[in-house]
Amino acid sequence: MKLNKVDSLKGEITVPGDKSISHRAVMFGSLANGETVIRNFLMGADCLSTVSCFRKMGVAIEVGDEQVTVQGKGIDGLKEPEEVLDTGNSGTTTRLILGILAGLPFHTVLTGDESIAKRPMARVTEPLRQMGAKIEGRANGQFTPLSLRGGDLKGISYHSPMSSAQVKSSILLAGLLAKGETTSVTEPEKSRDHTERMLKAFGADLEEDGLAVSIKGGQSLTGIEIHVPGDISSAAFFLAAGAIVPDSIITLKNVGMNPTRTGMIEVLQAMGADLEIRYDEASLQAEPMADLTIKTSSLKGIDISGDLIPRLIDEIPIIALMATQAEGTTVIRNAEELKVKETNRIDTVVNELKKLGADIEPADDGMIIRGKSRLSGPASVKSHGDHRIGMMLAVASCITEGGLTLLESEAVNVSYPDFFHHLQQLSK
Numbered sequence: 001m002k003l004n005k006v007d008s009l010k011g012e013i014t015v016p017g018d019k020s021i022s023h024r025a026v027m028f029g030s031l032a033n034g035e036t037v038i039r040n041f042l043m044g045a046d047c048l049s050t051v052s053c054f055r056k057m058g059v060a061i062e063v064g065d066e067q068v069t070v071q072g073k074g075i076d077g078l079k080e081p082e083e084v085l086d087t088g089n090s091g092t093t094t095r096l097i098l099g100i101l102a103g104l105p106f107h108t109v110l111t112g113d114e115s116i117a118k119r120p121m122a123r124v125t126e127p128l129r130q131m132g133a134k135i136e137g138r139a140n141g142q143f144t145p146l147s148l149r150g151g152d153l154k155g156i157s158y159h160s161p162m163s164s165a166q167v168k169s170s171i172l173l174a175g176l177l178a179k180g181e182t183t184s185v186t187e188p189e190k191s192r193d194h195t196e197r198m199l200k201a202f203g204a205d206l207e208e209d210g211l212a213v214s215i216k217g218g219q220s221l222t223g224i225e226i227h228v229p230g231d232i233s234s235a236a237f238f239l240a241a242g243a244i245v246p247d248s249i250i251t252l253k254n255v256g257m258n259p260t261r262t263g264m265i266e267v268l269q270a271m272g273a274d275l276e277i278r279y280d281e282a283s284l285q286a287e288p289m290a291d292l293t294i295k296t297s298s299l300k301g302i303d304i305s306g307d308l309i310p311r312l313i314d315e316i317p318i319i320a321l322m323a324t325q326a327e328g329t330t331v332i333r334n335a336e337e338l339k340v341k342e343t344n345r346i347d348t349v350v351n352e353l354k355k356l357g358a359d360i361e362p363a364d365d366g367m368i369i370r371g372k373s374r375l376s377g378p379a380s381v382k383s384h385g386d387h388r389i390g391m392m393l394a395v396a397s398c399i400t401e402g403g404l405t406l407l408e409s410e411a412v413n414v415s416y417p418d419f420f421h422h423l424q425q426l427s428k
């Protein structure tokens with residue numbers, strides 16, 4: 001796809017529904033008693049992989065234009081699938097469904113695409129084995145394909161070595177299915193808490209104490225109506241674009257502002273961005289939302305590390321691009337988890353931005369970016385099949401002299417099928 005530099009970005013858009021919340025709504029809706037109605041569901045490839053896996057376990061899920069309706073089967077109602085469950089490109093589907101399958105008394109085989117096959121699964125298969133799940137798989141269960149026989153779990157008290165909402169959620173879901181016992185997960189820093197918030201909305205009793213979350217097994221869930229807020233990780237691309245493209249003003253409507261996800265907002269503020277936040281007072285219960293307006297800004301480099309990292313982990317590719325347009329140096333540390341995302345995002349971000357002339361170096365656990373650089377093409381850059389790398393490079397094209405050619409641009413469909421349409425709509 002050929003993408004050209006733009007003069008400005010102006011207008012208002014509504015970004016698609018949150019990916020993490022959409023996955024969980026289908027999963028918990030399937031395990032609940034009664035109907036769950038999900039509005040503003042993300043119709044991206046990843047969330048549709050979750051729908052397809054639960055349909056194979058006998059759950060009736062209707063995907064309409066406006067909403068998704070799940071006829072829940074209850075925690076004992078899912079059936080052994082006749083086919084392999086294919087989680088596509090989705091780490092969230094793979095790791096969370098493993099927690100559910102670990103608690104169900106039947107056999108399943110799970111596989112995904114080439115990128116999933118490289119992503120570490122021992123971080124969930126090990127604790128799930130400790131709970132009693134029988135898991136076999138490539139490299140002794142470290143990678144897909146995996147096969148499981150679940151059921152008869154016992155509760156554990158698990159100290160996770162990494163701050164990962166996928167690990168935390170997987171173990172908590174297995175804990176929910178471990179009849180009668182309590183399971184607790186403690187993590188080094190707080191990761192996104194959509195599972196905790198949504199399980200409570202479905203009627204489960206969960207206890208949170210600092211960095212520990214516990215759940216008692218055997219509780220039943222009751223179907224609910226959910227309005228999925230806009231995905232802040234998708235909004236991030238247009239927040240950065242508005243800040244770095246000259247003469248721009250962009251408003252993003254109904255963006256999810258869960259405090260475990262707003263690291264990007266803090267970074268924009270610390271870099272000096274001209275950002276206005278208007279909270280939607282009616283949304284302040286389960287998942288807060290706000291309208292955001294960003295204008296072209298003079299940015300300065302900052303240090304990003306520590307407990308901020310889990311709150312912006314998916315935004316680091318676009319933050320790196322923003323940092324190329326900031327005065328001074330931006331240092332990103334403690335972000336080794338980037339190496340095990342859809343691609344090794346330290347390598348893909350550094351290598352692709354270098355092709356445009358950015359001053360960026362990799363570090364063991366992050367990267368160092370010196371600004372401000374003039375990005376220039378014409379160049380050929382590649383998403384490497386990673387949706388967030390694809391979108392970051394498309395935003396880079398807006399300020400690249402001579403434009404660029406983006407290879408494997410279709411990767412954006414994983415989380416933001418309308419991305420190029422929205423970019424075109426804003427481009428002046």
Ligand code: S3P
Nearest residue numbers: 020092163164165166167313314
């Ligand atoms: C997610 C958690 C994060 C994030 C991913 C979605 C989730 O992964 O990067 O895009 O929905 O729980 P980790 O749990 O591996 O940090």
